[in-house]
Amino acid sequence: MSYGDFAKLLEAYGMPDSVWDIRPRQLAAGEDRTHGQCANGVWAHGTTVIAVKFDKGVLNVADRRATAGNAIFYEEAEKILKLDDETLIAIAGSYAAAFEAVRFLQHSFKYYARSQLQELSLEGKLSEVSRVLSRSLPGALQGIGGFLPIVSAFDREKHEGRIFFYDVMGARFESREFGAAGSGAERIRGAFEYIVRTKGPFHTMTLEAALRETLLLLEIAASLDTATGGIHHHLPLAKTVTAEGVADVPEELLRSLQKTLLKE
Amino acid sequence: MAFTPYDWQQTLRQKADYVEDRLREGSPIVGLSCHEGILLVTVRRAHQQKIFEIYDRLAFAGLGNQSDLETIRQLAVDFAHAEGFARSPQDVSIQRVVGVALSPAMKRSFSDPLRLPLVVRGLFAQLGDTPDSDLFYLLNYDGEFSLTYRFGVAAGTERAREMMERVLVEFTKKVPKRDAALEKALEAWAVGRHEASSALEWRAVLSEALKTGMVEAAFLERVSRRERRFRFLSDQELKPFLPR
Numbered sequence: 001m002s003y004g005d006f007a008k009l010l011e012a013y014g015m016p017d018s019v020w021d022i023r024p025r026q027l028a029a030g031e032d033r034t035h036g037q038c039a040n041g042v043w044a045h046g047t048t049v050i051a052v053k054f055d056k057g058v059l060n061v062a063d064r065r066a067t068a069g070n071a072i073f074y075e076e077a078e079k080i081l082k083l084d085d086e087t088l089i090a091i092a093g094s095y096a097a098a099f100e101a102v103r104f105l106q107h108s109f110k111y112y113a114r115s116q117l118q119e120l121s122l123e124g125k126l127s128e129v130s131r132v133l134s135r136s137l138p139g140a141l142q143g144i145g146g147f148l149p150i151v152s153a154f155d156r157e158k159h160e161g162r163i164f165f166y167d168v169m170g171a172r173f174e175s176r177e178f179g180a181a182g183s184g185a186e187r188i189r190g191a192f193e194y195i196v197r198t199k200g201p202f203h204t205m206t207l208e209a210a211l212r213e214t215l216l217l218l219e220i221a222a223s224l225d226t227a228t229g230g231i232h233h234h235l236p237l238a239k240t241v242t243a244e245g246v247a248d249v250p251e252e253l254l255r256s257l258q259k260t261l262l263k264e
Numbered sequence: 265m266a267f268t269p270y271d272w273q274q275t276l277r278q279k280a281d282y283v284e285d286r287l288r289e290g291s292p293i294v295g296l297s298c299h300e301g302i303l304l305v306t307v308r309r310a311h312q313q314k315i316f317e318i319y320d321r322l323a324f325a326g327l328g329n330q331s332d333l334e335t336i337r338q339l340a341v342d343f344a345h346a347e348g349f350a351r352s353p354q355d356v357s358i359q360r361v362v363g364v365a366l367s368p369a370m371k372r373s374f375s376d377p378l379r380l381p382l383v384v385r386g387l388f389a390q391l392g393d394t395p396d397s398d399l400f401y402l403l404n405y406d407g408e409f410s411l412t413y414r415f416g417v418a419a420g421t422e423r424a425r426e427m428m429e430r431v432l433v434e435f436t437k438k439v440p441k442r443d444a445a446l447e448k449a450l451e452a453w454a455v456g457r458h459e460a461s462s463a464l465e466w467r468a469v470l471s472e473a474l475k476t477g478m479v480e481a482a483f484l485e486r487v488s489r490r491e492r493r494f495r496f497l498s499d500q501e502l503k504p505f506l507p508r
Contacts, residue, residue, distance in 0.1 A: 002342070006345065006349075009342055010346060012342075013342075013346040013350075015349075015350055082491065084491060084492075085490050085491050085492060104349070106491075107345055107348060110320075110491075110492070111341070111345040113317075114316075114319070114345070115338060115341045115342070117313070117316075245489075245490065247489070
């Protein structure tokens with residue numbers, strides 16, 4: 001009996017967590033896989049993912065570049081994923097670990113709701129993300145499986161969008177206005193503060209205004225970080241979570257803002 | 265004392281009689297394909313849920329003991345999610361859930377003379393991209409199952425099932441819209457319930473049943489932005505179709 005715990009179910013089916021978790025492994029002498037390490041011991045590979053509040057909920061924006069060392073690996077990566085109909089996750093770091101974790105979380109939330117005949121609470125979902133992160137810690141410490149997520153959700157009780165970010169061990173923090181992760185995010189952190197202090201908090205902005213600011217931030221990140229794709233060649237990914245659930249930002253709106261920003 | 269083949273046969277018969285007796289009074293289940301998706305309809309006693317979401321495109325409804333429905337439901341949900349994660353959601357099919365995960369286990373349980381039989385008859389539905397690819401599986405307490413298209417029914421007796429099928433065969437030759445399908449599903453339910461009711465006409469059967477029970481109707485939505493396509497129809501959505 002798993003009582004809605006998906007990890008336990010996988011164990012019962014002979015699929016222990018090694019299926020989705022990168023297990024600790026002894027590194028060979030001289031082997032070093034820590035090339036993706038960033039400042040302050042935070043494991044964040046090349047990318048920039050941004051979450052900001054707006055007047056109806058939370059907006060997530062991400063560039064589309066995936067890198068492997070110095071090489072551009074892929075220019076159409078999707079770094080904002082739907083955990084369920086009311087929760088988004090934006091990921092920075094090891095793709096393999098992050099995608100397996102997201103797949104696990106998607107199934108875990110659905111499994112809980114369907115088996116227990118009640119929805120998993122927002123608190124329950126956030127704890128599950130922590131648990132997955134703490135389990136992938138051995139991989140993170142070896143430099144092969146670390147990732148950092150930003151979780152955005154619409155809180156039905158408080159009737160507002162909420163943003164949560166995590167450290168690599170799974171500690172959870174809530175952000176009032178914005179969150180960002182990835183190598184480009186560190187370089188633009190001060191710009192978020194500048195926007196809030198000069199233009200007002202993100203949560204009072206319309207979707208269009210918030211989108212304009214975040215696309216510009218992404219473009220600045222791209223100019224300071226080679227591993228961030230920016231808005232020149234590929235349209236960034238943008239999704240929202242509001243009282244109506246998760247939705248894609250209309251492509252026309254993205255294109256028109258891209259055009260205006262590139263002209264400026 | 266020796267356990268002879270005769271005893272074994274006798275046990276099976278007694279078990280079957282025991283289950284059939286308990287299913288006889290059960291509230292029928294109607295599953296119906298329509299343009300917009302699949303409808304599953306029954307009338308239940310106030311707090312006993314009879315229709316359940318199993319996986320992204322799978323739903324289950326059943327009659328029988330609530331605890332046995334739970335057993336089947338949990339097995340199906342567990343199998344579907346473990347498989348959906350290990351392989352992919354597209355690889356979780358009604359055929360695998362019913363034919364591979366449930367049927368053999370139910371058969372084993374039913375043929376074991378020392379085990380209490382499951383009192384359950386279930387209807388599984390799988391939503392396809394078009395009404396033609398929707399599937400319905402009827403699963404019996406002894407593990408036997410059968411596949412139908414366009415609609416599926418589960419009832420307490422063989423006769424009730426046949427009567428319900430008669431209502432639906434003609435109707436489903438053309439794929440209906442959801443509203444028409446809902447109305448027909450309620451009619452089919454009442455026809456199946458007729459045996460256990462004193463009322464003569466199907467609307468009267470339904471009215472009588474609604475004095476102590478309530479309509480439970482779930483919908484698997486064919487075109488949806490949502491990840492989870494299963495939802496229950498609200499009282500407001502049902503109201504226009506119920507007798508006043």
